[in-house]
Amino acid sequence: MERRSFLAFAGGALCLRAVPACAAPARALREIASPKGIAIGSIFSHAASEDERQLIRQHCDVVVTENALKPNWLYRALIKPGTLQSEKACGDVSPLQDKDETCLKLVDTTLDFAKASNLGIHGHPVYWAKHGLPGIEALDEDSYTAAWEAHIERLVAHVPDAVSWDVINEPFSKDLDRLRAGGSMALEADKVLGADWERLLDHYAFVIKTLRRVLEPHQKTPRLLLNEAELDGTGDAHQRKRALLPALLAGLESRHAKLDGVGLQCHLSMRSRPDGAATATFIRNLAADxxxxxxxxxxxxxTCGTADSAEAVQASYVGDFLDQVLAEPSVKRLSFWGLSDENHVFTRDRRDDFAKLSPTLFGANRRPKAVFDRIVAAIEAAPER
Structure with missing residues (x-):
């Protein structure tokens, strides 16, 4: 018996003896998904317990640090004396704030965990308009460009082995996205107009080309993506985003800044039933391009009355959705915003109705919930890719 298998067996036996209620170990999702050509991923949180870490090690191929790579937090933390020709080009280089340092430590903790666990790293994100570089809006164009180039260089140097990046995150935000020089554009999905749209595409293309240039000396070819929310539902915003996003991708391609793919966030909710058929069609059309x-x-x-009913609804909604979406061969990764309910952001926010939310795959003591079996079934039914 291989050492890893023996340890897993021994750990399970001890668990059963010490804690009779402990669930039997679930099948590893990555081992089920690998023959299909689907990678499994999860966030790594500063609040990750040892149970959560064990789940990530068992089930995942790829890990992403939870929000800590936001440019407004890392920009100052990554600056080191003497690394830039001019501090003016950096914009705001005030002393590091606690949040900056904390986020950098979380990035480093995630990198260490991934290396020790033989996991790939997904970079999230490079550019996110509502979390832009601090203090650079008033710079002239050359200094603004230099600040972004310097940040991307430092980011890649700090995370050199990422297997993929969300280069552009949430371009169709509900917020007002500031581009530069104090200008702002309403990037609601129904208000993309004229010169603002062209300027935005130019800026996105600049970020993508800069990242590719910085990656070249590292001889790395990570997958570069645009990551967006609300592409999976039936509401008007979801439909408008699915209609407009291909135009954004085409605009980038016309500027010789084609990305490799699209990340669909899929924060699903029973408030608005996910539309698996429309999402699958959207993915199929992306694949054609x-x-x-x-x-x-x-x-x-x-939003159910009890935890048990919430788990049943979760299994139905998520399972039905993934049955249709994973049937598309161009879906290369299935990543979760955490694996266990007790480590999810809902818990950390101390939301009173936590027991009714059922956000993830596992309950307490790594207990696989009904949704886990539905996800396994969706993966097993999916075609190879």
Whole structure:
């Protein structure tokens, strides 16, 4: 018996003796998904317990640090004296704030965990308009460009082995996205107009080309994606985003800045039933244009009366959705916004209705919930890719 198998067996036996209620170990999702050509991923949180870490090690191929790579937090933390020709080009280089340092430590903790666990790293994100570089809006164009180039260089140097990046995150935000020089554009999915749209595409293309240039000396070819929310449902915003996003991708391609794929966040909720058929069609159309897809941040929010009923609804909604989406061969990764309910952000926010939310795959003591079996069935039914 191989050492890893023996240890897993021994650990399970001890668990059964010490804690009779402990669930039997679930089948590893990555081992089920690998023959299909689907990678499994999860976030790594600063609040990750040892149970959560064990789940990630067992089930995942790829890990992403939870929100800590936001440019507004890392920009100052990554600056080191003497690394830039001019501090003016950096914009705001005030002393590091606690949040900056904390996020950098979380990035480093995630990198260490991934290396020790033989996991790939997904970078999230490079550019996110509502979390832009601090203090650079008033810079002239050359200094603004230099600040972004310097940040991307430092980011890649700090995370050199990422297997993929969300280069552009949430371009169709509900917020007002500031581009530069104090200008702002309403990037609601129904208000993309004229010169603002062209300027935005130019800026996105610059970020993508800069990242590719910085990656070249490292001889790395990670998958580069655009990551967006609300592409999976039946509401008007979801439909408008699915209609507009291909135009954004085409605009980038016309600027010789084609991305490799799209991440669909899929924060599903029973408030608005996910539309698996429409999402699958959207993914199929992306594939026809040469783009792969990731399910990038899957979780679920139930609003049921009891925890048991929430788990049943979760299994139905998520299972039905993935049955249709994973049938598309261009879906290359299935990533979760955490694996266990007790480590999910809903718990950390101390939401009173936590027991009714059922966001993830596992309950307490790594107990696989009904949704786990539905996800396994969806993966097993999916075609190879």
């Amino acid at each position: 040469g783009y792969v897809a990731h399910i990038s941040e899957l979780d679920f929010r139930a």
